[in-house]
Amino acid sequence: MRAYAIGDIHGHLSLLEAAHALIDRDMAENGAAPVIHVGDLVDRGPDSRGVIDHLMRGQTAGADWHVLLGNHDRMFLRFLDDPAEPEPGLRSDLSWLHPRLGGAATLASYGVHAPGDRPMAGVHADAIGAVPKVHRDWLESLPLHLQFGDCAFVHAGIRPGVPLSDQAETDLVWIREPFLSDTRDHGHLIVHGHTALDRATHYGNRLNLDSGAAYGGPLSAVAIEGRRAFLLTDAGRLPLDP
Structure with missing residues (x-):
């Protein structure tokens, strides 16, 4: 099995484009393979909006790109659905618009004015008008895990001992x-x-x-x-040995 994978992008379109350029160069030397974004x-x-646009355009053009849902992507969707709904996994004293989470930068990329400095109701109403439905629909369609050959791709990890x-x-x-401290083989x-x-x-x-x-x-791009x-x-492949 051959595949490529790209790590957490977090609104950095220029880094994503550079990662795809490295993959394209490696594919030219070693052959095409699917690309998974975790x-x-x-x-x-x-530029979170630009990242989503870029990935959607690539898939529409026929690129063999696969995109998984991350916790930040889920928080974005949950905010658009209901900003008062708690996010499982997030501390109760934090919200998606808290500076530590970075949601305000995402809304700003869609043109929402001062999303971190205004009452929630107004920000939410503006976000509903600013975020295209096609972006929401695409994010809602993203899978949580994928398997290719010896690898299982997920965003954060797995509960050890539980089937995927x-x-x-x-x-x-x-x-x-x-998960992070578990040293057993997970089957993939x-x-x-x-x-x-x-x-x-x-x-x-795990990788x-x-x-x-x-x-x-x-932003790391790897060949697997x-x-x-x-x-x-830029200098070519660098082995990542356990």
């Missing part, structure tokens, strides 16, 4: 422990993001692609062959 398309970065088909949605988009190499690191890291039983694009870090992974760089 979620968290929106929040914190400057029985995983809870909130675990798939929010989990950290006990779990390819995920969600927990930011300095660089993409292979742990043997974390979130290299902190949300916080000024790079079986359970082996290679970070794509």
Whole structure:
């Protein structure tokens, strides 16, 4: 099995375009394969709308791109449906528009004025008018997990010991422990993001692609062959060994 995967994007369109350019170059040398984006398309970065537009255009044009739902993408949808509805997995003292979450940057990319500095009701009403229905419909259609060969792709991780088909949605988009510290083989190499690191890291039983694009870090694009992974760089492939 060959595939490519891209970590958490968080509204950074220019980084996404650069990641796709690295993948295109690698495909030219090694052949085409599906590209999986592990979620968290929106929040914190400057152009969440542009990221969604870019991914939708690519799929419409026939690119073999697959996109998973991340917890930030789900928070965006939940806000549009009902900003007062609690988000499972999020601390009760936080909301999607809290500066730590970055929802205001997402709404600003759609042209919503001062989304972090006005009463919620007005911001919500403006967001409903600003976010195209096709974006909402597309986000609502995103899968929570995908399997290709030896790999299972999810946003955050899995509940260890639970079959993939029985995983809870909130675990798939929010989990950290006990997943991150579990060293057992999960039956597939779990390819995920969600927990930011300095660089993409292979742990043997899982591969974390979130290299902190949300916080000024790079956006990682990797080539995967079986359970082996290679970070794509301007200088070529860099093996990611467990």
